[in-house]
Amino acid sequence: MRREDTAKLILISLALGVPPELHAAALDxxxxxxxxxxxxxxxxxxxxxFPDHLWTNDGARRKxxxxxxxxxxxxxxxxxxxxxxxxxxxxxxxVACPVLALAGKYVALEGERINLRIVSGTxxxxxxxxxxx
Numbered sequence: 822m823r824r825e826d827t828a829k830l831i832l833i834s835l836a837l838g839v840p841p842e843l844h845a846a847a848l849d850x851x852x853x854x855x856x857x858x859x860x861x862x863x864x865x866x867x868x869x870x871f872p873d874h875l876w877t878n879d880g881a882r883r884k885x886x887x888x889x890x891x892x893x894x895x896x897x898x899x900x901x902x903x904x905x906x907x908x909x910x911x912x913x914x915x916v917a918c919p920v921l922a923l924a925g926k927y928v929a930l931e932g933e934r935i936n937l938r939i940v941s942g943t944x945x946x947x948x949x950x951x952x953x954x
Contacts, residue, residue, distance in 0.1 A: 827917075828918055830916060830919070830921070831921045831923070832921070836907075837907065838909050839901075839907075844905050847905050851897075851898035851901035854895075855895060855898045857894075859889065859890045859891070862897075863886075863889075870889075871886070
């Protein structure tokens, strides 16, 4: 993306990378997914990605987990490795246009609302939302 060609930017469900302090854990997760498949990382990853308190229907949770377990473990591992090596934050620092970032409240690798702080470069209001001009 050329900076001069962009007037506004919208990021949805963004994955900016893995914080340096979590690189080793993320790479271990990727290795385990490669070696043991999705079941090998299920007990560590699924509860963080899909917290129990968000489910109102156990049947829907079981279906979602079954679909998640059916995911391609090599693709999942590759995505984790890509996020470890991503330098998206550095690239976003050069964005001069207004940015609207929409991220979930529960972000396993980043923590609540940290994506909004990183992307917007603007202060957060009392509700924890970025204050765009």
